[in-house]
Amino acid sequence: MARGPKLSIRNGRLIDPASGTDQEADLHIGEGRILAVGAAPAGFQPDRTLDARGLIVCPGFVDLSARLREPGHEQKATIASETRAAAAAGITTLCCPPDTVPVIDTPAVAQLVRQIAERHGYAQVLPAGAVTQGLEGCQITEMAALKAAGCPVLSQADRPIRNSQVLRRALEYAATFGLTLFLQPQDADLGEGGCAHEGRIATRLGLPGIPEAAETVAVARALALAEQTGARIHFRGLSTARGAEMLAEAKARGILASADVALHQLFLTEDELDGFDSDCHVIPPFRTLADRDALRAAVAEGVIEALCSDHQPHDADAKEAPFPETAPGISALETLLPLTLCLVAEGVLDLPNAIARLTTGPAEILGHPPGRDLGCIRPGRPADVCVFDPLESWVPSRETLLSHGENSPFLGVALRGRVRWTLLGGRTVFER
Amino acid sequence: MSAPDPQLDEQGELKHFLTIEGLGRPLLTKILDQAESFLGIAQQAVKKVPLCRGKVVANLFFETSTRTRTTFELAAKRLSADVLNLNIATSATTKGETLLDTLRNLEAMYVDMFVVRHATSGAAHFIAAQAAPHVSVINAGDGRHSHPTQGMLDMFTIRRHKGDFTRLCVAIVGDVLHSRVARSEIAALRTLGAPEIRIIGPRTLIPAQAESLGVRIYHDLREGVRDADVVIMLRLQRERMTGALLPSAHEYYQLFGLTEERLSTAKPDAIVMHPGPINRGVEMDSAVADGARSVILEQVSNGIAIRMAVIAICLGAQNRRGQKTQGEGGGMDG
Numbered sequence: 001m002a003r004g005p006k007l008s009i010r011n012g013r014l015i016d017p018a019s020g021t022d023q024e025a026d027l028h029i030g031e032g033r034i035l036a037v038g039a040a041p042a043g044f045q046p047d048r049t050l051d052a053r054g055l056i057v058c059p060g061f062v063d064l065s066a067r068l069r070e071p072g073h074e075q076k077a078t079i080a081s082e083t084r085a086a087a088a089a090g091i092t093t094l095c096c097p098p099d100t101v102p103v104i105d106t107p108a109v110a111q112l113v114r115q116i117a118e119r120h121g122y123a124q125v126l127p128a129g130a131v132t133q134g135l136e137g138c139q140i141t142e143m144a145a146l147k148a149a150g151c152p153v154l155s156q157a158d159r160p161i162r163n164s165q166v167l168r169r170a171l172e173y174a175a176t177f178g179l180t181l182f183l184q185p186q187d188a189d190l191g192e193g194g195c196a197h198e199g200r201i202a203t204r205l206g207l208p209g210i211p212e213a214a215e216t217v218a219v220a221r222a223l224a225l226a227e228q229t230g231a232r233i234h235f236r237g238l239s240t241a242r243g244a245e246m247l248a249e250a251k252a253r254g255i256l257a258s259a260d261v262a263l264h265q266l267f268l269t270e271d272e273l274d275g276f277d278s279d280c281h282v283i284p285p286f287r288t289l290a291d292r293d294a295l296r297a298a299v300a301e302g303v304i305e306a307l308c309s310d311h312q313p314h315d316a317d318a319k320e321a322p323f324p325e326t327a328p329g330i331s332a333l334e335t336l337l338p339l340t341l342c343l344v345a346e347g348v349l350d351l352p353n354a355i356a357r358l359t360t361g362p363a364e365i366l367g368h369p370p371g372r373d374l375g376c377i378r379p380g381r382p383a384d385v386c387v388f389d390p391l392e393s394w395v396p397s398r399e400t401l402l403s404h405g406e407n408s409p410f411l412g413v414a415l416r417g418r419v420r421w422t423l424l425g426g427r428t429v430f431e432r
Numbered sequence: 433m434s435a436p437d438p439q440l441d442e443q444g445e446l447k448h449f450l451t452i453e454g455l456g457r458p459l460l461t462k463i464l465d466q467a468e469s470f471l472g473i474a475q476q477a478v479k480k481v482p483l484c485r486g487k488v489v490a491n492l493f494f495e496t497s498t499r500t501r502t503t504f505e506l507a508a509k510r511l512s513a514d515v516l517n518l519n520i521a522t523s524a525t526t527k528g529e530t531l532l533d534t535l536r537n538l539e540a541m542y543v544d545m546f547v548v549r550h551a552t553s554g555a556a557h558f559i560a561a562q563a564a565p566h567v568s569v570i571n572a573g574d575g576r577h578s579h580p581t582q583g584m585l586d587m588f589t590i591r592r593h594k595g596d597f598t599r600l601c602v603a604i605v606g607d608v609l610h611s612r613v614a615r616s617e618i619a620a621l622r623t624l625g626a627p628e629i630r631i632i633g634p635r636t637l638i639p640a641q642a643e644s645l646g647v648r649i650y651h652d653l654r655e656g657v658r659d660a661d662v663v664i665m666l667r668l669q670r671e672r673m674t675g676a677l678l679p680s681a682h683e684y685y686q687l688f689g690l691t692e693e694r695l696s697t698a699k700p701d702a703i704v705m706h707p708g709p710i711n712r713g714v715e716m717d718s719a720v721a722d723g724a725r726s727v728i729l730e731q732v733s734n735g736i737a738i739r740m741a742v743i744a745i746c747l748g749a750q751n752r753r754g755q756k757t758q759g760e761g762g763g764m765d766g
Contacts, residue, residue, distance in 0.1 A: 203639040204453070206553040206576030206615055211640070275438070276554035320532060320562070323554035324575070 004032040004426030005047040012052025017356035018376030029383040032426035060092025060384035062362040066311035072101025077313040077404040083122035085403035087430040090386035090419040098130040099157035105130035107149035128155035137161040155182035175231035182236040185218035195324040197285040201270040235259035239284035241294030248303045262310035263339040278319040278326040279409045305361035309336045313405020331405030338415035383426040392418040445749035448560045448569040451578040452619040466741035484511035490543045494550040507739035553577035568746040583616025585738040597624040605632045606666030632656035636677045658697040665706045690716040
């Protein structure tokens with residue numbers, strides 16, 4: 001364990017949803033861990049003091065899905081480039097989906113990803129192991145071995161499992177080891193070939209549609225199998241009002257299900273596709289204003305426990321084609337915090353609850369990997385801390401973004417909220 | 433929605449012709465009037481005017497077509513432009529690259545206008561966004577999205593027969609879901625003030641929330657064409673019989689094939705249109721296709737005049753922009 005410097009963060013507003021803290025309080029850090037909240041321990045001499053007057057001090061954010069593109073797609077981004085962007089975004093832990101090349105379906109690939117991330121040291125990367133070998137939806141992976149190699153959850157990325165029997169057995173086998181399955185709910189057949197919400201705009205633009213039922217059918221099937229098997233599932237990226245409603249009903253019945261939503265889904269709708277802007281090509285697609293509002297309500301009520309970047313950096317070529325032929329996804333790490341603060345400004349959530357959706361919410365879903373208590377600030381725990389200015393206005397642009405992915409519909413849009421310091425295990429991994 | 437229309441230049445003149453949506457009635461009327469003036473040229477002994485002499489038009493067809501490509505070629509030649517024809521087979525993996533690379537190569541040959549057909553919706557918008565500033569792009573059909581010159585030639589044909597749009601009932605029959613022609617026609621009819629537009633077909637071939645296009649939806653052919661002034665039949669692709677959209681060509685014809693008998697509920701002077709090529713005995717009976725009310729071949733002739741009009745308007749605006757920059761001393765040759 002690296003011995004970090006002694007640090008004090010003074011005069012900030014400390015928000016720690018795990019302990020219900022929201023007050024002005026100092027934070028004292030040493031040996032990579034939180035030493036004390038409030039008064040410094042007797043005789044504590046910090047090497048450095050950070051003045052957080054007017055700033056928010058909170059746990060480092062936990063992002064449930066961020067593509068790093070390594071191994072396999074280094075022309076888009078690398079673990080180094082994207083974890084550095086994550087640090088600039090206040091994210092200290094992120095989960096990367098297994099759709100790398102090779103797929104994260106063996107312990108060796110999982111370890112490789114973790115080792116590269118550790119070598120660069122900007123953020124903790126937790127690889128999601130594949131549910132099926134090669135993500136092909138047929139043969140389940142060596143899940144116990146993946147867990148031992150540091151995969152806290154399993155995921156099928158964006159490749160659905162067509163065969164319900166395979167999904168059922170994958171759920172049961174994963175549950176044997178207490179592993180949650182991350183499922184991106186989109187029915188393989190109903191969504192096939194689609195690139196836009198099946199509705200008003202897709203009809204006008206002649207874009208192949210993805211109907212609401214592509215999501216609700218997948219949600220219904222997964223919930224039925226979760227109920228049958230008693231296994232735990234997580235819906236990675238809901239997009240419809242009805243999907244969120246079905247989840248709420250299932251939770252009320254005691255089914256072990258959770259969900260996150262990509263932040264851009266809470267702001268953009270199908271109308272953005274007018275003009276064929278490929279930066280707005282995402283899967284699941286932007287849906288209607290009613291869906292967007294229902295998703296916001298589900299986040300506010302806690303039905304959706306986590307906000308997620310769903311970061312998908314692309315090279316320019318991937319977005320330079322006619323809309324349906326472009327690669328879906330948004331480079332989103334660095335807009336995670338400002339968009340979350342925008343939800344606060346628009347009255348969807350108060351600040352502590354918004355921070356909870358970026359910290360305790362996702363940490364709970366990941367099930368606290370061994371050795372780390374994620375998403376909280378507590379004496380004795382690793383000092384993963386984000387200090388940000390909630391009022392600083394900035395404009396995401398090719399110059400300001402650190403991610404190699406410049407594919408964002410928020411480029412050029414003035415946003416509020418910028419990270420000042422990010423600490424990972426007590427080390428300053430970002431400051432500005 | 434507040435972004436400037438990519439089809440118009442700073443003077444509000446037509447720079448590209450990508451879709452009918454967003455263009456106003458005066459502009460559409462200008463195209464129709466211009467086409468009217470070109471119609472006589474075909475009957476002259478010398479079928480050429482020198483309006484676009486020295487201009488290069490490239491027909492860039494990523495999807496095969498005979499009728500549209502030939503009429504574009506004839507239209508450009510009658511305007512005295514030089515024409516390049518490129519039929520580019522698309523491979524599934526490298527489409528995007530091929531498209532951009534092809535574009536760059538042609539730009540290097542000083543092409544003034546691209547006429548583009550592509551199997552993907554949005555392709556013409558993409559090419560217009562990528563093309564060099566002096567190049568005009570005309571959409572000759574992109575995926576299911578738009579086929580604006582077909583839409584305009586149909587409006588031209590309707591206007592020649594019916595005069596005024598503001599009292600017309602137009603019925604569009606068939607595979608609206610996959611039809612770029614239907615989308616362009618609906619947009620044009622709405623802009624030109626047609627009060628009643630109907631679409632008729634089984635629910636599998638009607639797009640989601642189609643009523644938001646400003647049309648009334650019918651699932652019964654006889655009801656749908658009742659009192660219609662214009663009946664437009666859409667082409668039905670053979671591949672619709674797979675993928676559970678339709679059971680068979682036979683049942684489709686039984687329910688939605690146009691026969692003289694089913695046409696009897698329409699207005700007595702109704703005209704029947706089809707963008708071609710016709711599947712006889714699937715979309716319509718030969719007796720209707722070749723009958724007195726059919727204007728299908730007229731549509732083809734009118735296609736040349738409309739395409740001449742669109743090419744002339746876009747290249748004309750190009751010349752004026754060029755003169756303007758030259759007048760300001762900022763013009764660069766080549």
